[in-house]
Amino acid sequence: MITQQIGIAIVAPAGQALDPCAVDRAVSRLEAQGCLVRNYYDHNAIHQRFGGTDAGRLAQLDAAIADPDVQIVMALRGGYGVTRLMPHLDFEAIAASGKLVVGFSDITAIHMGLFARTGALSYAGPMAAGDFGAREPVPFTLDQFWHCLAGPTHTIAECAPGNPRVSVQGRVWGGNLAMVVSLLGTPYFPQVDGGILYLEDIAEHPYRIERLLLQLHQAGVLARQRAVLLGDFSGYTLGKNDNGYDFDAMVAHLRETLPVPVLTGLTFGHGPRRVTIPFGAQGQLESNEEGFSLLLSDYPTLRRAMQ
Numbered sequence: 001m002i003t004q005q006i007g008i009a010i011v012a013p014a015g016q017a018l019d020p021c022a023v024d025r026a027v028s029r030l031e032a033q034g035c036l037v038r039n040y041y042d043h044n045a046i047h048q049r050f051g052g053t054d055a056g057r058l059a060q061l062d063a064a065i066a067d068p069d070v071q072i073v074m075a076l077r078g079g080y081g082v083t084r085l086m087p088h089l090d091f092e093a094i095a096a097s098g099k100l101v102v103g104f105s106d107i108t109a110i111h112m113g114l115f116a117r118t119g120a121l122s123y124a125g126p127m128a129a130g131d132f133g134a135r136e137p138v139p140f141t142l143d144q145f146w147h148c149l150a151g152p153t154h155t156i157a158e159c160a161p162g163n164p165r166v167s168v169q170g171r172v173w174g175g176n177l178a179m180v181v182s183l184l185g186t187p188y189f190p191q192v193d194g195g196i197l198y199l200e201d202i203a204e205h206p207y208r209i210e211r212l213l214l215q216l217h218q219a220g221v222l223a224r225q226r227a228v229l230l231g232d233f234s235g236y237t238l239g240k241n242d243n244g245y246d247f248d249a250m251v252a253h254l255r256e257t258l259p260v261p262v263l264t265g266l267t268f269g270h271g272p273r274r275v276t277i278p279f280g281a282q283g284q285l286e287s288n289e290e291g292f293s294l295l296l297s298d299y300p301t302l303r304r305a306m307q
Contacts, residue, residue, distance in 0.1 A: 007072070050081045125277070163291070
């Protein structure tokens with residue numbers, strides 16, 4: 001039971017809805033949870049592959065941030081498009097509103113820029129179309145979001161054998177690997193020291209994943225972190241010329257090369273089963289040969305009574 005009605009705005013800062021009916025399903029499911037839903041996405045206003053023109057997508061965000069009944073601004077989906085908007089996003093207004101921006105994949109750029117420019121936190125969490133609007137939603141993914149939102153802490157526990165022993169504390173940040181690396185050298189890349197960096201991606205061959213991680217290493221980013229958590233990296237196809245070079249071989253090489261522990265098995269990525277991670281939270285990471293836990297604290301929540 002929800003004792004406080006939560007206002008959720010749906011916006012499309014990146015791609016359009018691949019299934020327009022998913023938006024209606026998302027609205028219905030959120031309303032069934034007792035939420036007030038404001039849908040700022042108009043499928044009739046899509047432009048090329050995007051959820052509207054650049055100006056139109058910025059207007060969606062601005063309207064959601066200005067809406068006094070909204071506490072959560074949830075992305076429709078990822079895809080591509082946020083990079084175009086970065087110089088025009090009013091990060092200060094987003095931070096001052098106190099609203100939580102929720103999403104992942106391409107939305108990583110907003111998480112990164114918001115934290116870099118203002119220090120405000122956001123959620124790497126479910127999106128309207130693919131999660132709340134799925135034909136068969138995944139209870140684990142949605143429950144993770146509500147539990148994280150309820151706070152005051154959130155624990156991610158993974159059964160993931162083969163990882164190194166680690167016991168570290170640090171600020172938790174990251175997201176989609178390609179998006180993280182794309183912001184290197186820009187004003188939207190946060191300077192995090194002693195952090196716990198989580199990463200995922202889709203349809204990137206292991207050699208591309210390795211190349212991007214080596215770029216972060218050679219740029220001096222990884223030496224300042226206390227651990228790297230790798231989530232779901234799926235959707236690629238190995239070729240005959242890989243000759244035994246697969247994801248596990250790539251991880252083994254990184255563990256020999258990088259100056260920071262590398263852990264695998266985080267349930268975060270483009271698969272339907274996904275944890276929610278508050279970007280910028282404080283984290284306590286404990287890992288042994290059987291798995292790891294990540295205790296998250298000091299992040300913004302909305303008070304909910306659940307039974």
